Amino acid sequence: MTDLSALSSSPTQGGRDAVLKFFYGPMDCGKSTLALQMNYNHRRQGRRGIVLTKHDRSGGPRITSRIGIDNEAVEVVDGLDLVELVCAYDRIDYLICDEACFYNVEQIEQLADLVDDHGIDVYAFGLASDFRSQMFPAAQRLFELADEVARLQVEVLCWCGRPGRLNARIVGGVMARTGEQVVIADTGSAAPAGSAEPDGEVGVHYRVLCRRHHRNGDLGDEAASSSPLEPAHA
Numbered sequence: 001m002t003d004l005s006a007l008s009s010s011p012t013q014g015g016r017d018a019v020l021k022f023f024y025g026p027m028d029c030g031k032s033t034l035a036l037q038m039n040y041n042h043r044r045q046g047r048r049g050i051v052l053t054k055h056d057r058s059g060g061p062r063i064t065s066r067i068g069i070d071n072e073a074v075e076v077v078d079g080l081d082l083v084e085l086v087c088a089y090d091r092i093d094y095l096i097c098d099e100a101c102f103y104n105v106e107q108i109e110q111l112a113d114l115v116d117d118h119g120i121d122v123y124a125f126g127l128a129s130d131f132r133s134q135m136f137p138a139a140q141r142l143f144e145l146a147d148e149v150a151r152l153q154v155e156v157l158c159w160c161g162r163p164g165r166l167n168a169r170i171v172g173g174v175m176a177r178t179g180e181q182v183v184i185a186d187t188g189s190a191a192p193a194g195s196a197e198p199d200g201e202v203g204v205h206y207r208v209l210c211r212r213h214h215r216n217g218d219l220g221d222e223a224a225s226s227s228p229l230e231p232a233h234a
């Protein structure tokens with residue numbers, strides 16, 4: 001069972017240590033939705049928090065979830081010092097860190113500092129591995145440092161029906177094995193003005209596959225089941 005006890009928002013009052021938790025899962029497993037739900041639950045308890053994200057699918061400083069809820073968020077740019085950010089506020093009880101896999105490793109260290117030196121609860125959400133099934137450096141550091149790690153598996157299925165575990169990058173209809181670790185998917189509907197892409201499969205998008213089909217690169221009936229209109233990234 002995945003431990004989602006943090007969603008119940010137990011307050012830090014009462015002397016317990018602050019915690020660093022990392023919730024990970026493939027694309028489309030509902031990470032952003034859970035992040036926003038957790039923020040709502042904590043805020044309702046009167047706790048003060050900041051929501052952080054990076055490369056959100058909306059392209060702006062907010063978290064958007066596929067089921068339509070969203071929230072203002074601070075964009076974690078490369079040079080941003082998260083300790084300084086938090087210390088600029090009067091009082092912060094917790095951080096919700098969406099897309100934490102894309103932060104840099106130094107920023108993950110800063111999250112641990114906030115937990116240990118400032119008593120702030122940090123709830124991080126993100127992918128564990130990239131399109132090659134290799135760990136993002138920030139995700140690796142979170143695995144190493146977190147008090148608790150939980151895999152989220154909210155019914156993401158491969159085309160074959162097995163549990164979706166790994167993110168595949170598809171370029172021109174073919175699964176990519178090499179390339180930059182982070183490439184934002186083309187959204188189809190939001191192609192840059194003046195781009196002359198022919199209709200169809202030229203762009204980059206992502207799909208979740210089971211381990212077997214990620215390893216052998218079998219996309220099943222790619223054209224029928226892919227969703228190029230759904231922006232995503234890994």
Ligand SMILES: [Zn+2]
Nearest residue numbers: 158160210213
């Ligand atoms: Zn499969």
